[in-house]
Structures are given as C-alpha cells and as structure tokens.
Amino acid sequence: MAFEGLSDRLQDIFKKLRGKGKIGEEDVKTAMREVRLALLEADVNFKVVKDFVERVRQRAVGQEVLQSLTPGQQIIKVVHDEMTALMGGSESKLNLAAKPPSIYMLVGLQGAGKTTTVAKLGRNLLKQGRRPVLVAGDIYRPAAIKQLQVLGEQVGIPVFSMGQSNPVDIARASLEYARSQNRDIVILDTAGRLHINEELMDELKQIKSAINPHEILLVVDAMTGQDAVNVAESFNRDLGLTGVILTKLDGDTRGGAALSVKAVTGCPIKYVGMGEKLDALETFFPDRMASRILGMGDILSLVEKAQANIDQEKAREMERKIRKQEFTLEDFLEQMQQVRSMGPLDELLGMIPGIGKQMKGFKGEFDEREILRIEAIIKSMTLQERRDTSIINGSRKKRIARGSGTKVQEVNRLLKQFEESRKLMKQFADLGGKKGKRGGMPPIRFPF
C-alpha cells in the first residue's frame, strides 16, 4: 500500500506529541524537523516540503493549538488540513464538453502507464454510462497499438487506430470517427516522451491545437522522485495541463510525487491507479488520502466500497447470525466472497483506522490464492459439515483434503481459523450489543 512508510513515520512522530499534556515551541520544532525528513524520504519535492513545514509550524505555534486541551491532536489536525490543501482540497471531476464528444488526451514519460490508464479510464467512464472510444496514438513504441486493442477488447470499448500514421492526423480522424459512431468521449493515448525532447513536445502541441482537448491529463508514476515536479512543470508549460493521473500507487512507494505535483503545477490529481486490473482506477480524494497518510484510516472509502458491493439484505442477515452465533462455514464462504469483490484485502485493511499499522506484520501474507484454496476446502465439505464443523473427524478431513486438492493440515488450519473468527465475531457482537445500535453506517457495524 502506498504511503505506508510515510504514514508510519508520521504516526510515530505524532505519537510522541499526542502523549504530552503541554506542548512548547521546542516540541513543535523537533516534530517539524522530523516531519521534514519523513516527507523528504517520501520523495516529496524539496521546495514543497519547505513550504509545507513552514506553514504547519506557523499554525502549530499559534494560540489555538498550544493552548487547547489536546495540543497533540490539534497539531495532527493542522497537518491533516495542510496536507489536504496541498493535494488539492476536494476531489476534481473531468470536464465534459457542452457538445460531445468530450476529448481527453493522456500524456507522460515512457513507462508511466498511459496505455493501461487509457483503458482503465475508458472502463470507468463506460461504467458511468458513457460511450467512450479509445484512440491509439502511440505510433512509436512497438506493439503499443496492439496493446491498446487488446485492452479495448477486454473492457469492451472500440479502439480507433490508423497504424503508424501521423499522430496529429490520427487525432483529427478519431474525432470524425467518434461523431459518426455516436461516441461521446474520445480518450487519446500518446507516445511516451521526455519532457526535454522538443521535437516530440512540439508534436503534442500540434495535436492539442488540432483537436482542442477538454482535458490534458499528465500520467505520472507514483514512484517518481524529485524529478516529478520538473516533468510536471515542463508538460504544464508546454501544454497547459488540466489534471494529473497518478499510477502504480498500489506499490510500496511513499508517494511523495502525489504531494508535490499539485503544489507545483496547480493541476489537481483526478485519478489514481491502484492495481494491474482494469477496474483499479479510483477517483482521488485529497482529504481521504491525507487521512490515510496520517494513519487515520479512510472509513468513507471503505463504506462506499461496501455499499457498492455488498447486498444490504444479506448483510443484515449476516449480522443477525453473528449475534446469535449461528454463523456457519457456509456464511463464512459467502462473506469472504463478498469482501473479495470489494478489492484486495490489504487495501481494505489499510482503510480501517488504526488497523493499517497493526496489520503490517501480515502485509504481503494476504494471498488471494489462499482465499481460493479456502473456498475449495469449504466447497469440498458436505452441507452438514459446513453447518456443524464439530462432526468433521479424521476420515472426513482426509476426504475434504482430497476433494479440494489440499492437505489435511490445511483443512485443520481452516477449521481452527474459523473457530477463532467465530469467537472474535462473538466479541464484536457483544460489544456492539452493549453499546446499542448507534453506528449509522450499515452494513459494517463492527465498532472499530
């Protein structure tokens, strides 16, 4: 998970502050020095760090913070506010043309992830009921056109291509195509290029003036170092960017580029790439990202994901079962499948406040294939066995293991895990019961 390292460092720094009843200017200064180092190590641009630290320091030594009852908390709030502001305040949506088609052009360095992002963005818009067309404008890299065609097929969106012709002509012709095919969004892929390559930058300018795109989006690799701002500045100067898409944010990069690019170019980050799968493109929410970086979790995103993926009725039924301890392996399987539909587990865990860091030991252990194995084991049981695990004896275990292609030990492990999670759920249920039903965010009512 991106930002992990950064958020660890910052949390440690703030933990020291939080414990203190009184905070002096000296404490703030020490903390800010550490914040500065943490940000620098996270590849946040040097100048951005300087400004950021100075702004936080000034606000932090102000009256409202130091004289409040919880100065430590207040400082974190200040950092959170400033970080949100740094990343652009609130989410920023794509511009739509008054008269379709809306034209989006993706630009960036080689290997930033433009082609993949074109397909992801297309899929995203398709899901919103739009009718996009993808345009293969990367005529230089071998098989780039083929790549987009394959991806287009995977997401079910037509791809417009004209082989190796002039990119400007391709761009122009694609508009005609979109109009004739009644497509309302054109997403143009371009070849990766260096920001210092004048010839190729000129080509982009020509494309821009030929088709007047409504969005020119810079695709930036989240792992980029201090150079990110130079790249962004150059592209912005030459083309006038309207936004940024940050890719590969699912890596373990500290993601400082995210914090810098907006600050330097003023262009908001509109989307982030969170995985190799074509549905792994998310809207970027600066405030939520700031929460995640500071280890405050991102409950909002989690709830949204849950709502989008989990059947409310089923969830209520599940909750009842947990409370009454009627929770069986069958339910376990079903629940697991639902949670899985929400996205990779470690990503979900990172969104839960306070969990992100504690779960660190498990990171990387969440093997999606492990879940498949568990599924196989449960499915190899009879209905009876699923409902009452106590009847599973040695010979049954052997049969289950054979049926699922696993070993008896693995069956044992699963049974043990299930027992434990049942216990855990009972605890949760008891807790929730005592406190009453006040949590207003179904279906997840676990009192974290």
Next chain:
Amino acid sequence: MAFFDRFKFKKKDKENEEIPWEKEAEPGEESPEEEPRETLGAEENGSEEAASPSLAGENGHSSIFDRFKTKKENGRAEEKEQAQPADDVEAVEREEDAYEKEVNGKKTKWGFLDKLKKGLSKTRENTIGKIEALVKSSKKLDDDFWEELEEILIQADVGVNTTIELVDNIKKAAKKQKMHDSSEVLELIKDEIRKLLEYNNVPLNIPQGELAVILVVGVNGAGKTTSIAKLAYRFHEEGKKVLLGAADTFRAAAIDQLNIWADRVGVEIIKHQEGSDPGAVVFDAIHASRARHADILIIDTAGRLQNKANLMKEISKIKNIIQREIPEAPHEVLLVLDATTGQNAISQAKIFEEATGVTGLILSKLDGTAKGGIILAVEKELKIPVKLVGIGEGLEDLRDFSPQIFTEALFACNGGD
C-alpha cells in the same frame, strides 16, 4: 543462494577496493577533469575520427567486448585487468567512440561520451551546476554551506540517509585537511561520490562456450523490454547467437512488443500465448536455446511491483526453473531501474534481490532524468553493481556503466557544450 551471490560480490568489491583502485587513483587524480574534456575536444575537432579506426582495427566495434573476453579468459586474475592505470579509461573512450562510428556507419552522430554527456547534461546543470555555483558563491565553510550542500544532494534523489553520510564524510575530511575555502571541497565531493560508485566495476558474467542465461526483472514500466532489445542487439553485433524468451505473458501485447524487437535486431524468440504460464516459456526457451546452440538466452518477465507477494513468488519460481535446468544459471539477474524513480528504487532493489538474487542493475532512461542521485543511494544501501545504463531510444543506446567515465562526465565543466 541469493545471500551467497551477494557475499561473492562484496568480496570481489573489496579486492577491487584494496588493490586496483589504489593504483588507479593516482594518475586519475592528477587530471581527473581534463581527460574526458581532452577526448571530447579532440573528437569535436575531427582529429579523433582519423585516429580511431586505426585504433579499433578492422572490427572496431567488437573491441569493448574483447575486453570482456580477455577478462573471462583470465578468470580469477581479473583484478590484473582492472589494475591497469586510469589512462586506460581514455583508451576505452576512444575504443567506444570507434565502436560508435563503425556501427552506425554514416551516422557518426554521437561518440559515447557525447551521448552520455548529453544525457547527463541536465544532471550536471541541476546538480553539479548547483554544487559549483554553491562552491563559488559561498567562500566560508559554515553551517549554511553544509546545509545547502545537503539540499542539493537531496534534490538529486540521493536520499536523506546517503546525503547525511556523504556530507558528514566531506565535513570530516575538510576538517582534517584544514580546509577553509569551499572551492577545495569540490574535489572532496567528487572523491566521495567516486568512492560510492567503486562497486560498479563488475562486467557482465557471460561464460564462454556454454549457454549464458540472463533474467531481466523489474517493476512495471521500468523499461525491461526495451533494455532487452538493446542488450540483444549488442550481443548480436558481437557475433553471438542470441535467443529471447518472452516470459511476460501478462501484459497485453508484451509478447508482440518483444517479437517486433527480435525481428528488428534479427534474433530468434521463444514465445507462448498471452496468459500462459511464464515458467513454461522459460523451460521451453532453455531447451530451445540448447537445441539451437545459442550462446545467450535473455528472458523478459512481466513487470511487477515489489510489494505484490504473489508476483514476487512467481519470479522466484521462474528463477528456480532456470536453476533446475542449468545449475549455474541464471548467470545474470538484471534488475531494470528507471532513473527517474525516487527512494522507492531502494525498496525495489532490496525486494527483487531477496526474491531473485539480483546480480546487477540496468539504469534505464538516464537520458531524460535530471538526477542520477538514486544510484548513490542504491549503491550505499545495497552494493549491487550498476552494469548497464540506458541513455537513449536507439538500439545502441545501452552502455556499460563505468564509474570512472560516469563520475567524470558528471563533473565535466558546463563550458564544454
């Protein structure tokens, strides 16, 4: 295994450090700046052009590679080779310039140093330009000076830890030598950076007379496929029979991309369908290489972020398959690092090293990045040698990483271009 590989390197490096570099340092230090400038100047005048063909002989383009051969033949006595004094560097440059001209025929556009210089010009403007400006502007060695030096290095992606250590070393050395003037410090900075890069004088491990397997790994978009094409071109030019294994079965059209390169370079490729098991591709590629008596097999793998545990397991498995087929293979596991990457490069190097026992780095896209600083951080933390650098889009734009040339090019004066 991985642990052992690494140990071997450290040992080798130590030997290098103790014997050859001491010797080399002397002549190198006398005129560290002048050497490359001289060569460059000569070349611009055109006089170098006349000199180089005679130097390189009839097949001038193979001369750098001859150097490898001799090294390999000498086997363990490779230190001897390295112990040659630094004026050898100049000869290498000339050889490589010759190489450039021979290969490109009429396109005698860039000499090696020119190219590297061009690629690094941004680095120099931003980093070294700043260092020189700093050195010239503030005369006194006060806290401000050191702080500013730190800032410059951090902005070059050198990383906080490496920077602090580097600056501390320079500080101490300056104190010891009773320096008060900041201009003297420039030499010290160069020395420190050169020291960090000393680990890099390790050539590619290509055994003679048997199949050499090179596994290429890295994160998505680092430039693996392109680097492989360049590497294949290089070996192909050298007269070796090269085979490519298209084990990136995941990314859309990755196989086609490698296939196009293979056609352009004129080498054979072993491929399966998209989505098939990369391990099977590797297995087939090894058997095909044997059957066809290939000298070198280069295996392309799918890009993967290092924190994806499953994918890292997969790459370990691929390595194990190679090892099972040929116990001493892969002879090289090359990690491609994008030179624009920030501190994450360290994590990449660490985790890929654990999973596959990386034996060398390819630093790609060095023509675009403004900073070469990440190398210093990676070298300090991991001591994995940078073996090759990508300095342009052409097939011939993959070069040996020479710390000597690199450092000199890095510090060459801006007035030159």
